[in-house]
Amino acid sequence: MDRQRVVWLVNQWFEQNRRDLPWRRSTPWGVMVSEFMLQQTPVARVLGPWQEWMERWPTPDDLAAEEPGAAVAAWGRLGYPRRAQRLHRAAVAIAQEHQGQVPTTLEELRALPGVGQYTAAAILSFAHGGRAVVLDTNIRRLLARVEGGQQFPSASPTVAEWREAEAWLPEDEATAALWAASSMELGALVCTARSPRCEDCPVSELCAWRAAGYPAHEGPPRKPQAWHGTDRQCRGVILDLVRHSPDGVPVELALEAWTDRSQAERCLSGLLDDELVRRDAGLLRL
């Protein structure tokens, strides 16, 4: 596989086809906020909340000066609200330990609350133009197809896959940062999970999966994540109720918002343990 050629072609394609996403024209903090929001939420649903967030808290210091509850309330319907708490904690750490500036090394980024390997690499690459292995689902799928000749990668990255991704990384920082963004964009827009548009793909001539005649996925079946009736949905319902009730919600009313009483009790207790909701004289508040 001529990796350098693939990188060059994908980077060229990106220059012409990149989406004009607002965080791509933003500050390192704007990139960091977008990475937290995009962790489990698609781009289209992140655009509005990201704009509002950046208008309200344009710097880490602005967010750090607020109570965590304000961050959870502003998180709105993005889902997985623990991310809002972690982002708030990260803002406090940046304000206190980094003079309000988003750190510029992987090590310092990894030490921030809520920042794992992927998010640290993404911030380093997208915000600071650094060289790091960014391995999200879009990039993993693209590499599995182009080089591995497989429809999908394994359920989670293996050590061997990390090494492979490292081998793809161009030496030069700027090209490596461009490759991280361009390969992710190609995976998101062209080499999609269900219906790849190979006729529009800049590396179709080099793609091993295409050359092999698109063999079907052989691993365990890929299950879409269930949502209806889950604890996650139940927690979302209760949290939404509290979020929209500035005067507080009686505990009993919150439990009645969900049909399965024992599930509602379990989920409410989880929200209290996670400090996403607090109990104050029989009322639930953020």
Ligand code: SF4
């Ligand atoms: S040729 Fe098709 S399957 Fe291969 S990388 Fe391009 S879009 Fe994906």
